Amino acid sequence: MLLVANVAIYLGLLLGIIRGRRFRLPSNPTVEEAFKILEKSLTRTFPDLPAGYTWKEVVNRLKASNLDLDWYEIEDTVRKYEEFRYGGIDYKNANVDAILRLAVSLKKVEKDARISQIQST
Amino acid sequence: MLAYLKSKVLEEVGKVVIGRDEETTLLLTALIARGHVLLEGVPGTSKTLLAKSFSRCLGLRFRRVQFTPDMLPLDIVGGFIFNMKSREFEFKEGPVFTNILLADEINRAAPKVQSALLESMQELQVTVEGQTSKLPSPFMVIATQNPLDFEGVYPLPESEMDRFMIRIEFGYPNQNVEVEILKRNLTELDLDVVKPVISNEELIEAFKVVDSVKASIEILEYVSKLAIGTRTDNRINLGASPRAAVQLVQVARANAALEGRTYVTPDDIKKLAGVALAHRMRLDRSAALKGLATNTSAVIQQVLDVVKPPR
Incomplete structure (x- = not known):
């Protein structure tokens, strides 16, 4: 009985470490890396999200959620990223942290969704 | 500059057309993209009114042609007419020789008449009996049509449809807008209140910005x-x-x-x-x-x- 409990605890710890490493944020990500992280986070949180989404659509939808974030900052960063991405304009003072904070906050959305799913069943 | 242009057009058109800002913006977008527009909707949804008031605020040459089943291609592009004085055939320009051509109810005419616009829409020129004439610049066709399940209409050929840059579908207005329309129509509608707000130079500048x-x-x-x-x-x-x-x-x-x-x-x-x-x-x-x-x-x-x- 004790052995089984031990295995379960250590397995849980091990899985936690692996998961933590998988979603560990790079120390000094570029704007492109930050958006890649956001993309991964979105795919994990919303597996049904259609592949054809754009950043503006995603930000507009997430704004309606209860995430306590600086949306002005996020929208400004998206705009600067688009200027760089599609307009070839160098981005200056792009706030990478705003995008990373959004990516991390999606975990909360994922957790809340799981809780509400359990409660509904 | 273009945002200012847009607000001026919306303001002018809004003097006579209510609740069609989105459609007006699409018309302006197609104009500065040098494209042609097809307006589709049931009768009485202000397609022609919008096209007319939009054309008025441009300050360009404007002609309207009401398409009917008995029309001939020369009613659109023009043709050679015998001049009794000079005893020669002379080319008489049709209504297509304008800046903005409103082809009203385009699908009421037979396909060969509809197709008369193909060359002018794509190549901005007209060829009659081997003689090619350039159309004025800019040239834009704004056509209106009723849905195909209506009586007495001929579907536009695929090649003609492909020449319209965009199609704008006109639905019925919501109740608030309809009440506003009713209020405005208590007195006679006067299109003269729409003033030209875009000059030809501004339009050429807008083309350059888009390019x-x-x-x-x-x-x-x-x-x-x-x-x-x-x-x-x-x-x-x-x-x-x-x-x-x-x-x-x-x-x-x-x-x-x-x-x-x-x-x-x-x-x-x-x-x-x-x-x-x-x-x-x-x-x-x-x-x-x-x-x-x-x-x-x-x-x-x-x-x-x-x-x-x-x-």
């Missing part, structure tokens, strides 16, 4: 994937043509310019894909009968959902 808008290679690849997506969909008989893709990019550039940007984003493409592609596509009959798709716009929306834009 300077960048569409990156990734955006072009995205548009190409969308066009291929419409062609390979089993529910579609006739997908978006390369011309459709070209015009979608062009109208997206105009949209970006109106929003004050110097580059096209996937949002521009997604916003305009429906109005730029749906009218050129044909649903497969068996797919429609099986209920797999109701219209081409719905198919485009599904293609937009599936194709990953550059991010």
